[in-house]
Amino acid sequence: MMRKLMLLSLLGFMVACGGDDTPPAPQGALLVFPEENSECTTGSNVNETLSQVTFRWNASKNTDNYTLSVVNLETNVPQNISTATTSASLSIAKGTPFAWSVTSRNSKSDQVAISETWLFYNAGAQTTYAPFPAQLVSPASGSTVQKDIANEVLLEWSGADVDNDIDTFEIFFSDVNPPTTSLGTTNTTTMEMSASVQSSTVYYWKVITTDLEGNTSDSGIFEFKVF
Known part of the structure; x- marks a missing residue:
């Protein structure tokens, strides 16, 4: 009996002192440049339609590789580049709105960390800019949601503009795609804004942003299903 107790105590000690072999997960990078909701004017000219922009961010802990993702908000086409450093350059369209983010990775971990997403306009010939396309927040595209007691679902979005002159957001919503009902x-x-819904129905919605000069932008369409 005494021998069994000693063996159990020894095993417990070994487990307690064994430590945690789980590799540390990477942390999210802090973005630096281009600044959020800004006009980027420092790109190097490539040709009439493109300029090369250098993106910069701060190093994140437990990270040995970064993936920069830059999305053209007019076409929703992304450009991705991987690097072990905290900067990377891409040739992108002039006079165009973009969203960018950085994904941090650790070769010893399956986990990744994604930074915030910042919007900016890559400078072009224009002196005034359309608003950034509204970012649809909730309901998330492809999600299934529960309506509230009033048979409504709350639509939420965010908007920004380099010129800081947004006038209105117009919300289009319907059970057909594209949504045509304002x-x-x-x-x-x-x-x-709250929208009336019915159960077991798929809905589509988008937001048109208009500034004081009449410039507009289209968020693109999200869809969701109601329980």
């Missing part, structure tokens, strides 16, 4: 407009102090 739920109305809001100003920059309100970025949410």
Whole structure:
């Protein structure tokens, strides 16, 4: 009996001192440049339509590789590049809105960490810019949601503009794609609106942003299903 107790105690000690062999997960990088909701004017000219922009971010812990993702918000086409450093250069369209983010990776871990997503305009010949396309927040595209007691679902989005002159957001919503029914407009102090829904139905929605000069941008279409 004494021998069994000693053996159990020894095994317990070995487990306690064995440590955690799980590799540390990477942390998200902090973005530096191009700045959020800004006009990027420092790109090197490539040709009439392209300029080369150098993206920079701060090093993140437990990371040995970064993937820079830059998305053209007019076409939704991404450009990706991997690097072990904290900067990377890409040739991107002039006079065009972009979103960018950085994914941190550790070769010893299956986990990844994604930074915030920042929007910017790559400078072109224009002196005024359309608003950034509204970023649809909730419901997430492809999700299934529960309606509230009033048989409504809350639509939420965010908007930004280099010129800081957004006038209205117009919300289009329907059970056909593309959505053609306008739920109305809001100003920059309100970025949410309730929509009446029915169960077991798929809905489509988008937001058109208009600035004081009449420039517009289209968020693109999200869809969701109601329980």
